[in-house]
Amino acid sequence: MATLNLGIIRSLVRGALNETTTTTLTNTELNAIINDGYKEVCAKTGCYEVRINVPNITSGVKLVPLSYAAVSNYVMRVNYVEYYRTTSDSPYGYGLPQVYPQTIGHMPIDTYVPQFWFQWGNFLVVETNPDAGTYDLFVYASCYPSTVLSADADVPSCAPPELHESIYFYATAFAAIKLKRWADVAVFYNRYIDTIQPRKYEYVMKFPENRVWHDIPNRVITQ
Numbered sequence: 001m002a003t004l005n006l007g008i009i010r011s012l013v014r015g016a017l018n019e020t021t022t023t024t025l026t027n028t029e030l031n032a033i034i035n036d037g038y039k040e041v042c043a044k045t046g047c048y049e050v051r052i053n054v055p056n057i058t059s060g061v062k063l064v065p066l067s068y069a070a071v072s073n074y075v076m077r078v079n080y081v082e083y084y085r086t087t088s089d090s091p092y093g094y095g096l097p098q099v100y101p102q103t104i105g106h107m108p109i110d111t112y113v114p115q116f117w118f119q120w121g122n123f124l125v126v127e128t129n130p131d132a133g134t135y136d137l138f139v140y141a142s143c144y145p146s147t148v149l150s151a152d153a154d155v156p157s158c159a160p161p162e163l164h165e166s167i168y169f170y171a172t173a174f175a176a177i178k179l180k181r182w183a184d185v186a187v188f189y190n191r192y193i194d195t196i197q198p199r200k201y202e203y204v205m206k207f208p209e210n211r212v213w214h215d216i217p218n219r220v221i222t223q
Helices: 006-017 027-045 070-074 161-178 182-204
Strands: 049-058 063-065 075-084 094-096 116-120 123-127 134-143
Touching (some): 006 027, 006 161, 006 182, 027 182
Antiparallel strands (some): 049 134, 116 123
16 A cells, blocks of 8 residues: 555545544544554554664763653664764664663673663663763664644654555544444454554564575585
8 A cells, every 4th residue: 555644544444434424523533543543553563763862871870761862752662772982983883782681780791881781661771880981872762653643644654654554444443433333343453453463574573684594505406
């Protein structure tokens, strides 16, 4: 399905439910349902990933609040963290491994610079306790949409076009709940789940490739 905007999604929902008038289901109610679907798709897939720059963290601070940028108010899950040591590291830093909270204090360390991390609510816990004057981090996090759809021309740009159809199915299912059309609820919610799960793996999730896939084989056999 092509890129959709708020007006198109609303028209598709009305067409699917054969509800062309705004008496029973107003545009305001339908817009709210579509925005709920927009947030739901971003939450279920983690498709909206943002790099948050966390500069000038004071020495000795291990509990770093994810509130250094406006977008951090919408952080759901931290995916990756880089330690930015000097200006020569820009635009990339040193990747830090994620660990479980219960491993803190039981891991050998060799330097007093950030080496490990884990997320604790709206905070990032850094191990070890850095002794530098200040240090910087790049935090890559999956977030909720930063804005809502309000005008008909607004596009759910925080989700890739491949997931716009899922927003439409979600909105249709929950609009059917308001109309008490339970058969339509089941049909469209199942279609929502059927589309969002495979597309999450195909278009959103990232899997590092194994080295063996890029190595030249020692011998090639023709069969």
